[in-house]
Amino acid sequence: MADKAQLQEAIKTQGEVVRxxxxxxxxxxxxxxxxxxxLQLKAQLxxxxxxxxxxxxxxxxxxxxxxxxxxxxxxxxxxxISCFKRHGAETIDTPVFELKETLxxxxxEDSKLIYDLKDQGGELLSLRYDLTVPFARYLAxxxxxxxxxxxxxxxxxxxxxxxxxxxxxxxxxxxxDIAGQYDAMIPDAECLKIVYEILxxxxxxxFHIKVNDRRILDGMFAVCGVPGEKFRTICSTVDKLDKMAWxxxxxxxxxxxxPAEQNGADEAGVSVGSVAGGGRYDGLVGxxxxxxxxxxxxxxxxxxxxxxxxxxxxxxxSSEKVRTTETQVLVASAQKNLLExxxxxxxxxxxxxxxxxxxxxxNPKLLSQLQHCEETGIPLVAILGEQELKDGVVxxxxxxxxxxxxxxxxxxxxxxxxxxxxxFD
Amino acid sequence: MADKAQLQEAIKTQGEVVRxxxxxxxxxxxxxxxxxLQLKAQLxxxxxxxxxxxxxxxxxxxxxxxxxxxxxxxxxxxISCFKRHGAETIDTPVFELKETLxxxxxEDSKLIYDLKDQGGELLSLRYDLTVPFARYLAxxxxxxxxxxxxxxxxxxxxxxxxxxxxxxxxxxxxDIAGQYDAMIPDAECLKIVYEILxxxxxxxFHIKVNDRRILDGMFAVCGVPGEKFRTICSTVDKLDKMAWxxxxxxxxxxxxLSEDVADRIGExxxxxxxxxxxxxxxQDPKLSQNKQACAGLTDMKLLFSYLELFQxxxxxxxxxxxxRGLDYYTGVIYEAIxxxxxxxPAEQNGADEAGVSVGSVAGGGRYDGLVGxxxxxxxxxxxxxxxxxxxxxxxxxxxxxxxSSEKVRTTETQVLVASAQKNLLExxxxxxxxxxxxxxxxxxxxxxNPKLLSQLQHCEETGIPLVAILGEQELKDGVVxxxxxxxxxxxxxxxxxxxxxxxxxTL
Numbered sequence: 007m008a009d010k011a012q013l014q015e016a017i018k019t020q021g022e023v024v025r026x027x028x029x030x031x032x033x034x035x036x037x038x039x040x041x042x043x044x045l046q047l048k049a050q051l052x053x054x055x056x057x058x059x060x061x062x063x064x065x066x067x068x069x070x071x072x073x074x075x076x077x078x079x080x081x082x083x084x085x086x087i088s089c090f091k092r093h094g095a096e097t098i099d100t101p102v103f104e105l106k107e108t109l110x111x112x113x114x115e116d117s118k119l120i121y122d123l124k125d126q127g128g129e130l131l132s133l134r135y136d137l138t139v140p141f142a143r144y145l146a147x148x149x150x151x152x153x154x155x156x157x158x159x160x161x162x163x164x165x166x167x168x169x170x171x172x173x174x175x176x177x178x179x180x181x182x183d184i185a186g187q188y189d190a191m192i193p194d195a196e197c198l199k200i201v202y203e204i205l206x207x208x209x210x211x212x213f214h215i216k217v218n219d220r221r222i223l224d225g226m227f228a229v230c231g232v233p234g235e236k237f238r239t240i241c242s243t244v245d246k247l248d249k250m251a252w253x254x255x256x257x258x259x260x261x262x263x264x265p266a267e268q269n270g271a272d273e274a275g276v277s278v279g280s281v282a283g284g285g286r287y288d289g290l291v292g293x294x295x296x297x298x299x300x301x302x303x304x305x306x307x308x309x310x311x312x313x314x315x316x317x318x319x320x321x322x323x324s325s326e327k328v329r330t331t332e333t334q335v336l337v338a339s340a341q342k343n344l345l346e347x348x349x350x351x352x353x354x355x356x357x358x359x360x361x362x363x364x365x366x367x368x369n370p371k372l373l374s375q376l377q378h379c380e381e382t383g384i385p386l387v388a389i390l391g392e393q394e395l396k397d398g399v400v401x402x403x404x405x406x407x408x409x410x411x412x413x414x415x416x417x418x419x420x421x422x423x424x425x426x427x428x429x430f431d
Numbered sequence: 432m433a434d435k436a437q438l439q440e441a442i443k444t445q446g447e448v449v450r451x452x453x454x455x456x457x458x459x460x461x462x463x464x465x466x467x468l469q470l471k472a473q474l475x476x477x478x479x480x481x482x483x484x485x486x487x488x489x490x491x492x493x494x495x496x497x498x499x500x501x502x503x504x505x506x507x508x509x510i511s512c513f514k515r516h517g518a519e520t521i522d523t524p525v526f527e528l529k530e531t532l533x534x535x536x537x538e539d540s541k542l543i544y545d546l547k548d549q550g551g552e553l554l555s556l557r558y559d560l561t562v563p564f565a566r567y568l569a570x571x572x573x574x575x576x577x578x579x580x581x582x583x584x585x586x587x588x589x590x591x592x593x594x595x596x597x598x599x600x601x602x603x604x605x606d607i608a609g610q611y612d613a614m615i616p617d618a619e620c621l622k623i624v625y626e627i628l629x630x631x632x633x634x635x636f637h638i639k640v641n642d643r644r645i646l647d648g649m650f651a652v653c654g655v656p657g658e659k660f661r662t663i664c665s666t667v668d669k670l671d672k673m674a675w676x677x678x679x680x681x682x683x684x685x686x687x688l689s690e691d692v693a694d695r696i697g698e699x700x701x702x703x704x705x706x707x708x709x710x711x712x713x714q715d716p717k718l719s720q721n722k723q724a725c726a727g728l729t730d731m732k733l734l735f736s737y738l739e740l741f742q743x744x745x746x747x748x749x750x751x752x753x754x755r756g757l758d759y760y761t762g763v764i765y766e767a768i769x770x771x772x773x774x775x776p777a778e779q780n781g782a783d784e785a786g787v788s789v790g791s792v793a794g795g796g797r798y799d800g801l802v803g804x805x806x807x808x809x810x811x812x813x814x815x816x817x818x819x820x821x822x823x824x825x826x827x828x829x830x831x832x833x834x835s836s837e838k839v840r841t842t843e844t845q846v847l848v849a850s851a852q853k854n855l856l857e858x859x860x861x862x863x864x865x866x867x868x869x870x871x872x873x874x875x876x877x878x879x880n881p882k883l884l885s886q887l888q889h890c891e892e893t894g895i896p897l898v899a900i901l902g903e904q905e906l907k908d909g910v911v912x913x914x915x916x917x918x919x920x921x922x923x924x925x926x927x928x929x930x931x932x933x934x935x936x937t938l
Contacts (some may be wrong), residue, residue, distance in 0.1 A: 094844040102556075
């Protein structure tokens with residue numbers, strides 16, 4: 007345990023680090039990281055005084071999704087999943103961890119990037135690194151020879167995210183694969199059609215899809231005189247052409263091949279700048295099947311984290327606010343002692359399937375109720391009042407335009423539904 | 432590494448175990464078969480090829496397409512309900528700093544999955560969604576939020592004893608955080624549980640409510656020593672599956688209460704009712720002297736008046752025997768129980784995945800002190816919430832699907848584009864693409880010249896309702912034969928009207 011004086015000195019120094027970063031307007035991630043270190047030091051000091059103090063931070067390389075990010079995420083998933091469903095795909099889910107041997111058998115060199123679970127006396131487990139190995143394991147385990155499936159889930163890699171902005175250790179992958187023996191190139195073409203449809207619907211601007219074939223590449227290397235054992239390494243050098251000039255790529259090919267430093271591949275295994283990637287992989291499932299039975303596969307991985315960031319940026323610069331709820335009406339009152347009436351009407355509307363909120367206050371001010379609507383984007387407010395109740399009506403106000411209509415209470419569900427369908431669907 | 436001969440002996444023995452189980456028609460013990468494969472694999476490994484053991488980790492399982500279809504239906508109903516009530520949603524990482532989790536779960540630490548120390552921070556898989564929520568609120572200094580969170584959590588339980596007890600399972604939490612006028616958010620939580628259970632159509636149910644303050648006040652006036660409150664509370668909690676006599680025995684023999692005290696408790700915990708019971712107890716000579724109990728009872732009256740306005744009192748019961756296990760409840764507590772319950776397996780700790788006792792499908796309550804534990808300045812954020820026992824609901828729905836005559840579809844395809852004749856792949860692909868572009872859900876077989884029969888069989892197997900059949904003559908006439916797979920009725924539809932015709936028939 008550090009000496010109290012040493013701790014206080016460390017806290018002072020760390021405090022200066024934070025202040026400096028803030029004045030330099032450094033990136034939020036950097037500031038957050040240093041602030042967390044500061045809090046951790048302070049916590050140790052507080053710990054000496056008895057109370058258990060928690061360090062309030064997420065693990066390195068991971069992040070929470072706040073409601074706005076979740077709303078964007080939902081929109082993106084809906085577009086992508088609709089497309090998969092339009093093409094007749096089913097979906098599966100697998101556990102977040104697998105037997106360690108299931109994962110490391112495939113990823114020899116990448117093993118150091120795999121998160122292992124602590125040996126607590128049971129099986130040795132690791133967090134899944136992608137969705138492809140679990141898929142191959144699932145097919146082999148269930149002896150499945152034909153399936154068209156999508157799988158959207160988080161995967162885990164112990165990357166060093168410090169260097170690359172936005173590189174997370176926990177991130178979504180969105181895979182679509184067609185497994186089975188079929189007539190040539192038809193499923194392959196459908197995969198490309200799906201990528202095309204998704205990128206169109208996401209409205210991310212212009213895009214193009216590059217295609218090639220492993221057999222063409224290998225054939226080309228052969229006829230150019232590349233020795234067989236160098237095919238794979240030359241292949242990864244050629245891969246750098248999307249971000250290095252030919253002269254540099256050629257240099258790397260001719261001189262000693264440098265150790266792979268900047269692996270441009272980002273979360274989806276696609277190079278930075280790209281939003282989807284995939285291809286045919288006929289040998290994988292056979293590796294898992296005890297009898298080596300082959301199940302040819304072709305598929306694509308959508309770079310969904312990249313798409314999230316693009317959509318988040320668009321939302322920030324857009325004038326349109328992203329709503330985090332879908333509430334259609336707030337039930338409000340201008341006068342006191344109308345909580346009962348508000349709760350009754352709210353319940354009636356919920357029972358009719360209308361999305362309604364009501365403030366948890368016995369006597370809220372009308373202004374705060376209207377403010378809540380404006381802040382959260384609720385389009386309509388149903389205002390109860392003594393006189394209106396006597397007359398058997400409710401005032402329905404359009405929050406944006408402030409136009410009001412009087413609706414008959416006994417027909418409120420019907421009238422409100424009509425208005426919602428007509429103007430707000 | 433085991434001797435090859437020893438391995439072969441072990442394989443022979445294990446093979447016999449597997450054969451015996453199969454002849455006894457034992458439950459599908461994949462573990463046993465996998466053990467056999469594992470042994471064989473070790474043998475295979477000696478011969479060079481890397482052989483994978485094909486199994487999921489203990490206590491975890493894959494979801495196949497049928498289960499996913501059921502899961503999606505359940506989630507849609509539940510999430511619609513949350514949205515109808517104006518809730519937002521958040522997501523948190525699957526692992527947290529180990530200290531974040533263990534600071535809260537002192538004794539349960541042994542059930543937490545730790546990540547291996549690989550030189551960085553010490554991490555553990557989240558054990559529930561409540562601690563991440565409290566961490567999220569404190570970290571972002573949030574004082575008011577109404578949020579739902581549906582995600583998997585991890586507990587290193589021993590699943591062997593309890594059928595269907597997983598180590599990785601879904602939790603579905605809804606919570607309202609913030610300082611508000613008493614009991615209104617609490618009532619909304621109950622309204623939400625009521626709506627969800629109705630819509631899921633799981634049969635009859637009822638929701639028990641009680642209050643920590645009423646329980647503690649009751650223990651006090653019955654003469655339970657203060658330091659025994661929590662332990663007596665967990666004994667009372669067993670009343671949902673043990674008879675009073677056995678519960679009383681435990682109180683007296685194991686927990687050291689006198690019989691008198693136990694009997695006094697017995698009188699109270701047998702009481703059930705509605706707002707009227709709360710009224711009566713406020714007049715009770717002993718309870719009315721206890722401040723805590725009075726506060727709880729007054730709030731219980733208020734709660735019931737709101738539940739009346741929400742029209743849910745027909746299924747809500749104020750039950751003094753409800754004593755939910757978790758320490759952090761500070762006010763109202765509730766539990767929803769289905770009337771048609773699967774008989775509970777005989778075991779001690781009735782609490783299942785959702786922290787609710789077996790037989791129940793939802794549980795929750797008010798917990799005002801939790802966020803303050805996480806906030807560095809100890810700022811309090813009162814919370815009330817509910818956890819839906821979603822794994823339980825999945826099993827019930829899966830069983831219903833198995834016994835039902837209606838097949839569960841795993842795709843939503845509306846039409847298969849087919850052809851009876853050869854050399855029409857091009858035409859099939861063209862039409863398929865047209866239909867996709869119009870937003871129709873279409874499949875086409877990946878065969879140049881498939882037989883019509885296999886195309887129809889595919890429709891029948893997967894539940895595709897319509898098939899659009901192309902033929903030489905029809906192409907010349909500019910029409911497509913649209914057939915209803917079930918009824919076999921066919922009609923020739925002009926190509927231009929095909930999209931509308933399909934939409935009409937597959938509403």
